[in-house]
Amino acid sequence: MNLIKLENGMRIATQQLDHTRSASIYFFIGCGSRYEDREILGASHFIEHMLFRGTEKRSSKQLAEEMDFLGGQLNAFTTKEYTCLYAQVLKNHVATALDIMCDMLCNPLMSDNDIAIEKGVVLEEISMYEDSPEELCADLLCESVWNTDSLGFNILGTRNTVNDLNSKKLKNYMQNFYVPERMTVAICGNFDENEAVDILKHYFSKKQNTGNFIKPATPKFNQAITLKQRDFEQTHMILGFKGLPLGDKNKYAAAIFSAVTGGTSSSRLNRRIREELGLAYSVYTFITSYLGTGLFGIGAGINHSNQIKAMEEILKILEELRNGISQEELYRTKEQFKAVMVMGMESSSALASAMGRGLLLENKYTDVDTMIKKIDEVTVEDIQNIACILTDPSNMALTVVGRPEAEQIYSSMFCKYCHR
Template sequence: MYQKVTLDNGINILTEELPHVRSVAIGFFVDVGSRDETEEISGVSHFIEHLMFKGTDKRSAKDIAETLDAVGGQLNAFTTKEFTCYYARVLDEHFDLAVDVLSDMFFNSKFDQQDIERERNVILEEIKMYEDAPDELVHDIFARSMWNGHALGRPIIGTAGVIANITREQIIDYYHKYYDPSKLIVAVAGNIEHNRVVNKLQPVLERKKSNHSNRKLVLPTPHRDVVCRSKDTEQVHLCIGTPGLKLNDDNYYVLQVINTILGGGLSSRFFQEIREQRGLVYTVFSYHTSYHDAGLFCIYAGLSKENIDEVLELVLKQIWDIQNNGCSKEELQRAKDQLKGNL
């Protein structure tokens, strides 16, 4: 059972004690992601995530990398469309060290111009790598066509044109605007008591002043479209889908079950019908992605060009069947058990 403390500046501290392990995981979750960006600075959330590892007044980039490595710990981060996370995992005896490193990165990063230029090149190479992976790129193309003109439809990593021209001033302005204490949740789980966590974190976090800013959500408008991008590849990468459900929708878990039945694993209808019985694809699956106010439901297949029409027909047939005939009791129970087992 987790425990929660909210500091005067709005920072939430969540803990869950797990006495049967010897490690501790610490995550700094900030309520900002690529949906908070304008098109002119698309990718800045991800850019800042990279820059957080490049040095503070107390630690160089090498120091940050070596400090937790030296005690067998892990340090990493990731950016999503609605939040960014910086996290560490260490043995319980090194909890204080992990907090010191994470809090120093989070509040004291320098954003030095030389580091920005180096990391700009790293991200441009990352974009090139992504462009060379059509099985990943197609999902961004799908989201962009569904929510064209909205931040949720843009790639988290940004575009080469924007990343090449973004300035230090834009980066720092965005950081100060959105990395507000009221947007921060610190979550800790492992072999550590709640009071020890609070006693360590509270003096570090409570001195940070907050503007208590709230995110202003702009609901995306879905578009119907057919988008093709030509690349010299052996396979066609296909996405077909619809708007989905927001995170707190009453039917969220219903859709999760439907998704599992249709394309959520080796026993799913798509996999069994399209790959196992007919051999038309190597990969086929479906997924549902939810945000605060919107969602996407997508079906993906990697296949040869000559099989597109037949695969599309089989996909639509299965969707029609579950709409009109539902599913068997066995399918329903298997999907429920699969979802519970994946928690």
């Protein structure tokens, strides 16, 4: 990876892959729901939508048609800590695609008419996620465990806050966050590096910073049981624990522990909950790391009448894992984990994404060889230690969406788990 830093602090990462015929371009901006105030919830995500609504020299229709003409892919997404605008195009179209993306980021129109139209789109997106048991359950879990911190805010905002957004609010917010010190761009594939850097300098070299650096924080993790009645075909539950922050030295052990628990077809949860008991079609684990904190979770979609049995089995499996795993289980999971990681990182898109995100949040990029080495170094003892950290009863929360049982039933199960 080649790293170029402009005088204003904007970082540009490039990686040549001469065997490819395309290139991927990823812009990362430190602008997410974690940095919002309650009055403008959803602003980061709404701005992401407005980037596609036209610029001073390109209408929304022209943006779409120009990218289609190039035969490329252009998209974006927003998380709690950043917004990402990305594209993948053939090697002879990189300069044009980069010019389009820079124009979108530097010169969005933000007209009142476009904002009014886009509000309808975002409100429908909110409704869509509320109709998804898994998404609704995950959002409610974050809101409950970080209920005193902006990390718990919903990325989409609320209907009220979205309706209250206007051009002035969005432009002021954007001016404070779409600044060089909070931006990275990564380009990976077959492209002319000098030409790409010249385009980026043309658009961004004169951009001024606001002193609004990304500042890590450690919010309090709150124990909570959150129950939501909804008319779904299944009851969805997520058992959450305080996880690891970005850059934690135990992150590789944690990733392998998550895979052993519920990340593979031979994982403990999949074998017991699905294959042996037939209690769920989908049962899974996840690890999400943020600046200063993180979340480890176990999720499942369950028939309403089986949710207590499933939860009892999940807690029993966690207790077993706290007593350790076998060397064979560790080796098998390591090999599967490495295979997924290596194959996933072989595309220019995955490399560019990892480079840009790593530089933005951790000010570094870890290459695949280093990650493989770190995975190979994980021991059985490391897994047992991290199991005790990630399944600590004092940092446990539960969210159930669908037809939850009475709260005291879950509380009783928690008490038993805490005293085992």
